[in-house]
Amino acid sequence: MNLLLISNSTNPGEPYLDYPKHNIREFLGPEPVEVLFIPYAAVTFSYDLYEEKVSERFREAGHKIISIHHFGDPVKAVRDAEAIAVGGGNTWKLLKIIRDNNLIKPVRDKVTGGIPYIGWSAGSNVACPTMMTTNDMPVVQPDSFSSFDLIPFQINPHYLDANPEGHAGETREQRIMEFIEMNPHLYVVGLREGTMLEVRNEKIRLMGPRKARIFKQGIPPYELGDKDDFSWLLKNR
Amino acid sequence: MNLLLISNSTNPGEPYLDYPKHNIREFLGPEPVEVLFIPYAAVTFSYDLYEEKVSERFREAGHKIISIHHFGDPVKAVRDAEAIAVGGGNTWKLLKIIRDNNLIKPVRDKVTGGIPYIGWSAGSNVACPTMMTTNDMPVVQPDSFSSFDLIPFQINPHYLDANPEGHAGETREQRIMEFIEMNPHLYVVGLREGTMLEVRNEKIRLMGPRKARIFKQGIPPYELGDKDDFSWLLKNR
Numbered sequence: 227m228n229l230l231l232i233s234n235s236t237n238p239g240e241p242y243l244d245y246p247k248h249n250i251r252e253f254l255g256p257e258p259v260e261v262l263f264i265p266y267a268a269v270t271f272s273y274d275l276y277e278e279k280v281s282e283r284f285r286e287a288g289h290k291i292i293s294i295h296h297f298g299d300p301v302k303a304v305r306d307a308e309a310i311a312v313g314g315g316n317t318w319k320l321l322k323i324i325r326d327n328n329l330i331k332p333v334r335d336k337v338t339g340g341i342p343y344i345g346w347s348a349g350s351n352v353a354c355p356t357m358m359t360t361n362d363m364p365v366v367q368p369d370s371f372s373s374f375d376l377i378p379f380q381i382n383p384h385y386l387d388a389n390p391e392g393h394a395g396e397t398r399e400q401r402i403m404e405f406i407e408m409n410p411h412l413y414v415v416g417l418r419e420g421t422m423l424e425v426r427n428e429k430i431r432l433m434g435p436r437k438a439r440i441f442k443q444g445i446p447p448y449e450l451g452d453k454d455d456f457s458w459l460l461k462n463r
Numbered sequence: 464m465n466l467l468l469i470s471n472s473t474n475p476g477e478p479y480l481d482y483p484k485h486n487i488r489e490f491l492g493p494e495p496v497e498v499l500f501i502p503y504a505a506v507t508f509s510y511d512l513y514e515e516k517v518s519e520r521f522r523e524a525g526h527k528i529i530s531i532h533h534f535g536d537p538v539k540a541v542r543d544a545e546a547i548a549v550g551g552g553n554t555w556k557l558l559k560i561i562r563d564n565n566l567i568k569p570v571r572d573k574v575t576g577g578i579p580y581i582g583w584s585a586g587s588n589v590a591c592p593t594m595m596t597t598n599d600m601p602v603v604q605p606d607s608f609s610s611f612d613l614i615p616f617q618i619n620p621h622y623l624d625a626n627p628e629g630h631a632g633e634t635r636e637q638r639i640m641e642f643i644e645m646n647p648h649l650y651v652v653g654l655r656e657g658t659m660l661e662v663r664n665e666k667i668r669l670m671g672p673r674k675a676r677i678f679k680q681g682i683p684p685y686e687l688g689d690k691d692d693f694s695w696l697l698k699n700r
Contacts, residue, residue, distance in 0.1 A: 234631050269641040316641050358601045363638040364608060365595060365645040371604050384632040394471050394656055395621040401600040404506040404553050408602040419631055 227338060228253070229376060229425035231353055232346035233383045233417040233434075235314050243283040246346065249422060249433060251287035254309065254342060262307035263293045266323035267315025267348040269365065280313060304332040307341060314347025314383075317360040321352055322368040334374050343376065347383045350417070354380045359405060359414055361398075377425065378463035380405070385416030385439060402441045410443035413459055423456065430456035464575060465490070466613060466662035468590055469583035470620045470654040470671075472551050480520040483583065486659060486670060488524035491546065491579060499544035500530045503560035504552025504585040506602065517550060541569040544578060551584025551620075554597040558589055559605035571611050580613065584620045587654070591617045596642060596651055598635075614662065615700035617642070622653030622676060639678045647680035650696055660693065667693035 230253045235243045254261070261284060265276040277293035284291045291311065297303035304310070310333060312320070324330060337343045345353050351360050352373040359380040382402055389397050396404075402414050417423065421434030432438055437449040438456075450456060467490045472480045491498070498521060502513040514530035521528045528548065534540035541547070547570060549557070561567060574580045582590050588597050589610040596617040619639055626634050633641075639651050654660065658671030669675055674686040675693075687693060 236631055238629050238631050269644050270637075319641075319645065358604075360601065361632060363596065363598070363642055364601065365638075365642045367595075367608050371601060384630070386627060386630050386632070388627055390623060390625055390627050392475050393621070393623050394473055394475050395598060395623070400507075401602075404556075405600055405602045407506050408556065 227376065227425055228340065228342040229337070229353060230342070230344045230422060231350040231377075231381060231417070231425070232344070232422040233350065233385070234419045235346045237420055242279050243346070245420065246422060247283050247287045249424075250284065250289070250344060253344065253424065254287065254289050256288070258289055259309045259342070260290045260292060261309040261311045261344070262303055263291045264310065264312045264320075264324070264329075264349070265293050265295060267313055267317065267320035269316045269319055276313060276315075280311070284311075300327045300329060301332050304329055304336060307336060309342040309344070310337065311344040312346075312349030312352060314349055316365055317348035317351050317357050317362045318364045318366050318368060320348045321357050321371070321373055322366045324352065324373075325368050325370065330372070330374060334376065337374070337376055350381050350383050353377055355412070356380070358409070359402065377460065379413040379415060379459045381423070382414055382416045385418045399439075399447065402447075406441050406443040412442075413462060414441040415439075415456075415459070416441065425460070428457065428460055430459060432456060464613065464662055465577065465579040466574070466590060467579070467581045467659060468587040468614075468618060468654070468662070469581070469659040470587065470622070471656045472583045474657055479516050480583070482657065483659060484520050484524045486661075487521065487526070487581060490581065490661065491524065491526050493525070495526055496546045496579070497527045497529060498546040498548045498581070499540055500528045501547065501549040501557070501561070501566075501586070502530050502532060504550055504554065504557035506553045506556055513550060513552075517548070521548075537564045537566060538569050541566055541573060544573060546579040546581070547574065548581040549583075549586030549589060551586055553602055554585035554588050554594050554599045555601045555603050555605060557585045558594050558608070558610055559603045561589065561610075562605050562607065567609070567611060571613065574611070574613055587618050587620050590614055592649070593617070595646070596639065614697065616650040616652060616696045618660070619651055619653045622655045636676075636684065643678050643680040649679075650699060651678040652676075652693075652696070653678065662697070665694065665697055667696060669693060
């Protein structure tokens, strides 16, 4: 499998999807690829606008995007795809429309068959067994939380360490501790902004300037960096 | 109806459930009441421990708590209750166990019949039509997001204005803007920490040192304070 699972589209103060475009270029390689884009996580802006923003950045990386909303038959669009990119936004809306359009198995079949998958934020979250480590508000109800299940562990995108000063709500760590309490068989990787996981030939590496935080029930949370091995996470199915 | 819907149990640096205890005392009145406590939002600590913490504070307010987990028949416990308190924690686990135990209608019947309902954090969220304005991580999947529907609008507890410096994830306002885009018929009240809504005799008032932020599709978000009328929110069913 070939996966590029990015924490966040955009670092503060930078243009949309700018920082990971070099990684996207390297991941997809020098030959131009036409990438099927899944824009369903967009809520407050149109799919056309979303495609345009993403298209610009992929063009800079030497590749072409076409959004699935232009196809009358989304399942066929997936079956014909050379590569798939799933954009960020609201994970609930993303998963609901993926499931309503019966895309779980077609995407899984294609990606386990070898075509590249790029996800950022919500798009990384739905690569996991379920979307249950999302940070998003459940603005719609999908019929199930099960997602593409391309990897056997959960990613928490936009992982952050602290709440704003004086805020009493749960920290991200507390929320993930609740998740592992209720789902003790699963590892969770807290993927900090500016970082991503690349999965290739049964190997995983972390890229970016920050460490990832690893959570599993019964083990104190700990940190792994870009020199550390993450590939063992693939064996825990 | 008599509802006390509190944003958060505890202000930073204070003992658990300390700041609202005066409001709870005033809300329940001078006669000692035995309050049925619903502790299901607890994930990483026991129902016994949760009951103990809450019990201490209610005792200071002149009232008694007994947790529903001591009853073999939770529906009967609700039917016999003089008052109901629903504690904070993880809203998903709270709603799942409420629904698994078939408590939606019994609680709704009792509270629309006049017994007092006190909720904080997740416990305020489940007083709404659905739990869909929660901030919590979906650590379990309830069969539906529908909750007690005691009020015809949504509360976002722990409402906060800003992300930590340098964090690119959605702000709370952006998340609620997504909610109203997908749910245009519903008002959302962003209830800041340290504040609460009291519903009594078809009147609502805001209590606490901060304003609430009101969201509805098609209207720019705006603020209402403790001198403003909130009662119109009850008419929007």
